[in-house]
Structure formats: C-alpha cells, structure tokens
Amino acid sequence: MARLLFSLLLASVCVSGATAQTAPEGTDERALARSLFHQGLECLDAEDFQCAAERFARSQELRPSPVVAYNLASALARIGQVVRAAELLRWVRRSDANEQVKTAAATLLQQVTPRVASWTLQTTGNPEGATFYLDDRALPEQTVGVRAPVDPGEHRVDARRNGETVATAEFSVTEGGRVPVSIEVPPPPVPSPEEIAAQAGEPRVITVVREDPAQQAAERAHRRRVRRGAIIGAALAVVAVVVIVAVVVHEPEQAQPIAGNFGPGVVEIGE
CATH class of the missing domain: 1.25.40.10 (Tetratricopeptide repeat domain)
Incomplete structure (x- = not known):
C-alpha cells in the first residue's frame, strides 16, 4: 500500500x-x-x-x-x-x-x-445560551435535532455556558450504526443587577459632589441676614399697630352741635 x-x-x-x-x-x-x-x-x-x-x-x-x-x-x-x-x-x-x-x-x-455512523442530538431542559461540544470540538447550532455523521466508537457531548460545562452525556455507536443522544441542560442562573447593567453596557456611575466651604459660609451668612430682616420687619409691624391703637384711644371728643330752633329770629322790644 x-x-x-x-x-x-x-x-x-x-x-x-x-x-x-x-x-x-x-x-x-x-x-x-x-x-x-x-x-x-x-x-x-x-x-x-x-x-x-x-x-x-x-x-x-x-x-x-x-x-x-x-x-x-x-x-x-x-x-x-x-x-x-x-x-x-x-x-x-x-x-x-x-x-x-x-x-x-x-x-x-x-x-x-x-463505516460512517450517525447520531442525533436531542436537548431537554433549557439550552438557552449553551454551546455543545463533541469530544471537545464545538458543534454548529444546526447539529441539534438532526442526524449527523460521526465516527464509530465512544464519544462524549458537553453543554457549556460561559465556558463552564453544565451538562454531559456519553454514548457509543458501532460502524454504520445510528444512535439518539439526549442531554438535559439546566436553566441559566438569574443574573444580578450588576450583571444586567454590565450586559446592557450601562455601568453604574456614582457622582460625588463636594461643596465649597467658602460658598457654604456665604450661604449661612445670607440666611442669617434674611432671618434678621424678617425679625426686624415683624417688630416694626407690631410697633406700628401699637401706635395706631394708642392714637385712636386718646383722641379728644369733638363738640356736639346744639339742638335748637333754626327759624327766623324774633327781636322783642321792651315797653
């Protein structure tokens, strides 16, 4: 040969x-x-x-x-x-x-x-996000559910998610034989809020705002001036009310008109 x-x-x-x-x-x-x-x-x-x-x-x-x-x-x-x-x-x-x-x-x-054998990969559970490997060789997505050629002998099929093996099945097939292979894949883990934000491409950003001490002092002085102005204004209003009341109370009474006869006057001549 x-x-x-x-x-x-x-x-x-x-x-x-x-x-x-x-x-x-x-x-x-x-x-x-x-x-x-x-x-x-x-x-x-x-x-x-x-x-x-x-x-x-x-x-x-x-x-x-x-x-x-x-x-x-x-x-x-x-x-x-x-x-x-x-x-x-x-x-x-x-x-x-x-x-x-x-x-x-x-x-x-x-x-x-x-001599070429064949196998059919059947999945149960939740294969979302999983990639399948036959003897450590990645399989096309189209392999699932259809008859595919395979060498006779012992084989292992893995389901991997994010690089981690989550399920495994082993099978054996003879020359020219056919065999169905079922693998149960667990559901993917529930992502945390941080993982969801990372997958969405929106990292959480915390903005720290630091106040200026001089600005804080100016704001406090302004608030004090406003409070003093309000107090002074209120005091002046009270004083004005007191003055007005005092004036009204102590004002003298006006002379009252004398009631009488408004007819034409009569001049009397003595004897």
Missing part, C-alpha cells in the same frame, strides 16, 4: 519541483511539505497510522494536494476517523488530479462510506 501511495505522490512531487523553478518564493514550505509527506510514508511502512495521519495532515496544510489528501484519508480510515476520510476522498474526486488518483479515491470511498 505504501509503495502504491508513494508512486502516486511521485508525479505530484515532480510537478512541484518543476513549479519551484518558476516560483522560488514558496521553496521553504514546499520542501517542508515534501519532507512531512516522506515521514508519513515511513510511518505507514511501520504501520503507525496515527503518526502517518499527523504527518500527512501537516503536509496538506502547507501545500494542499489531491495525492497528499488521498494518503491522509487512507491513514485516517485505518484509525477509525472515517468521517474526515470520506470528506477528503470526495474532495480528491472533485479536484484536478489525474484519473489514477481519482479512481483510487473512488474505490477507497466505497469502502469507507458504509
């Missing part, structure tokens, strides 16, 4: 070498990618498929290639990571690789696809 994969890569390496003559700016990455690929082949010869997958993955990240992707898929399939292997093989079939590589990818894909 390793010899076949090496022969498939050889053409890719030669093409890369020819390209390097016209695009030397990528020489370091290309050389490292080639070295990682050969290390992956050595791991395959030693039947260390975990090591082979790790070396092929690094090579693919540096210099994506259908041939490297095919070899990476082969190693992943050996260690049970059939979901990723199947996606890589589909990518190889859509690529501009030669027919030999595409045919090999199609053949391996037929062997890998039936």
Whole structure:
C-alpha cells in the first residue's frame, strides 16, 4: 500500500519541483511539505497510522494536494476517523488530479462510506445560551435535532455556558450504526443587577459632589441676614399697630352741635 501511495505522490512531487523553478518564493514550505509527506510514508511502512495521519495532515496544510489528501484519508480510515476520510476522498474526486488518483479515491470511498455512523442530538431542559461540544470540538447550532455523521466508537457531548460545562452525556455507536443522544441542560442562573447593567453596557456611575466651604459660609451668612430682616420687619409691624391703637384711644371728643330752633329770629322790644 505504501509503495502504491508513494508512486502516486511521485508525479505530484515532480510537478512541484518543476513549479519551484518558476516560483522560488514558496521553496521553504514546499520542501517542508515534501519532507512531512516522506515521514508519513515511513510511518505507514511501520504501520503507525496515527503518526502517518499527523504527518500527512501537516503536509496538506502547507501545500494542499489531491495525492497528499488521498494518503491522509487512507491513514485516517485505518484509525477509525472515517468521517474526515470520506470528506477528503470526495474532495480528491472533485479536484484536478489525474484519473489514477481519482479512481483510487473512488474505490477507497466505497469502502469507507458504509463505516460512517450517525447520531442525533436531542436537548431537554433549557439550552438557552449553551454551546455543545463533541469530544471537545464545538458543534454548529444546526447539529441539534438532526442526524449527523460521526465516527464509530465512544464519544462524549458537553453543554457549556460561559465556558463552564453544565451538562454531559456519553454514548457509543458501532460502524454504520445510528444512535439518539439526549442531554438535559439546566436553566441559566438569574443574573444580578450588576450583571444586567454590565450586559446592557450601562455601568453604574456614582457622582460625588463636594461643596465649597467658602460658598457654604456665604450661604449661612445670607440666611442669617434674611432671618434678621424678617425679625426686624415683624417688630416694626407690631410697633406700628401699637401706635395706631394708642392714637385712636386718646383722641379728644369733638363738640356736639346744639339742638335748637333754626327759624327766623324774633327781636322783642321792651315797653
């Protein structure tokens, strides 16, 4: 198998070498990618498929290639990571690789696809604000409630809220099997007033106003003057009332008119 994969890569390496003559700016990455690929082949010869997958993955990240992707898929399939292997093989079939590589990818894909298992994540409780993780890998929101592909074997799903794990469920699935997984998520804690204010972006601000001592003294003097003015005004009003009363009491009586006959006077002449 390793010899076949090496022969498939050889053409890719030669093409890369020819390209390097016209695009030397990528020489370091290309050389490292080639070295990682050969290390992956050595791991395959030693039947260390975990090591082979790790070396092929690094090579693919540096210099994506259908041939490297095919070899990476082969190693992943050996260690049970059939979901990723199947996606890589589909990518190889859509690529501009030669027919030999595409045919090999199609053949391996037929062997890998039936091994892919599936699971359905079902939530109960209150999942508001929770993010779900499968084997410490964050899941898209669209995963909940639908059947999703998964590698066969043991798995753990976590519900996390604000970085804290609030619920956990474990499950196992066989190759090609299907399994529903239910996880109960507790409701989020009730936020404190301070947390509500922080989330609203309105921090509580306390303004301290300090009074000027000179201003305080001036205000006190003003209040004293107002009080003295009021007292003096009230005293003057009392005095005025007393004077008026005294004048009225001691005023002399006016002469009363004499009642009498207002007819024409009569002059009497004595005898």
